[in-house]
Amino acid sequence: MIDRNEVPKVNAGSMADIAFLLLIFFLVTTSIETDAGISRMLPKLPDKTNKPAVKLERNILRVSINASGELMVDNKVIPITELKSQTIAFLDNGGASQSEEGYCNYCQGQRDAKSSESPQEAVVSLSSDRQTSYGTYITVQNELAAAYNTLRNREAQRLYKIDFTEMEALYKNSETPIASKALWKQRIKKMKNLFPMKLSEAELK
C-alpha cells in the first residue's frame, strides 16, 4: 500500500544533464575577449588660436613607412629591427651642453650636436602611406613604444629599483592599496616627464 504521509522523492539523476546543457550553452555563447592594446591620444583639431610650434630640425626624428612597408628614418632606409635602437639613440642623445638651458644630466647618449637636445625637446614624427598595411604600422608603433619604455625602465631602475612598466602594472592593479597607488602615480608621472612621449603623426597624402 502507498503511504500517503510520505512526500514522493524527485529523481535527481538528470540534474547533471541539465547542468551540462547549461555549461555547454555558456561555453558556446561566450568568449574571453582580447582587451589589451596600444593606447594613444589623438591630437586636437587645430584652431586659429594655437599655432603649431616650430621645432628645430635636429629635435625631430622623421620616421616614414611606404606602401610596401619599407622604413625610412632621417632619410636613410633601415630595417624595422633597427628602429628601436635608433630611436633610443635619438631620445637619449642629450645634445645640449652643460651651460645651456635644458641640459639632460641623466642622458647616456652620444651628446651628438646634430641629434636631439634633450628628451623633452625630442619629437618623433611618424608618417605613413595610405597603402601601408595596418600590421606594419602597429609594428612601428610598438617599436617606438618599446624605445620609450626601455629608457623609462632604465631611469626607474636607477631611481627606484623597479621597472617603469611594473610600476604601471602596480598602479593599475586593483589590489594595490590606495596609499601606495598615490606614490606610484607620482613616480610614473616623474618618469614620464623624464622621457615624455611626443609622437606626431602627419596626415596621409
Place this chain on the structure above:
Amino acid sequence: MSKYRKKSGSGTPEVSTASLPDIVFMLLFFFMTVTVMKDDVLQVANELPNATEIKKLEKKDRLITIYIGEPSEKWKDMVGSEPKIQVGDKFIEVHEVGAYVLGKIEEKLEHIRPFVTVVLKVDRKASMGLVSDVKEELRKVNALKINYITYEGDGFLNLKN
C-alpha cells in the same frame, strides 16, 4: 566475518556519481563569471596584429568598439571586398563614424563620458588609409582617446603575410 567476505567477491565496486552535478555546476559557475557575452557578430575579417608594449583595458563600460577589415565571405557579394568599417551589427561609411561615436557616448553615464575610449579592432591586412580616415573623424568629434587592440606577441610577426 561472512558479512565482509560477501562483498569482496563481486568485482570492482562502483564509483558514486552523486557528486557529478556539483562538479559540473562548479564549472558552470566558473564559465558564467569569467566570460562576457559576445555583443557583436563579426562581419569583417579581424586578424589582429601582435604587439608587446600593450596595456590591458580594465573598464569595459567605457569602451566603444569599431571593427575594420575586409568583409567576410558571406558579405562580400553584397558590399564588395574592399575593407569596411563595422560598428554594432552593421557596416557604416567613414563620414558616419563621428555621429555613431557621439551617439554611443550619449548613452553612457555622465560621469564616465570624459573617459570613453574608442577601441579600434583592425585587421592587420587592412590599409592605413581607412584607419587614418577614421582617426580624422574621431578628432572632429573630439573623441581623442583611442586604443589599437592587439594580441600579445612578437611585433615582427605582423610583417609576414
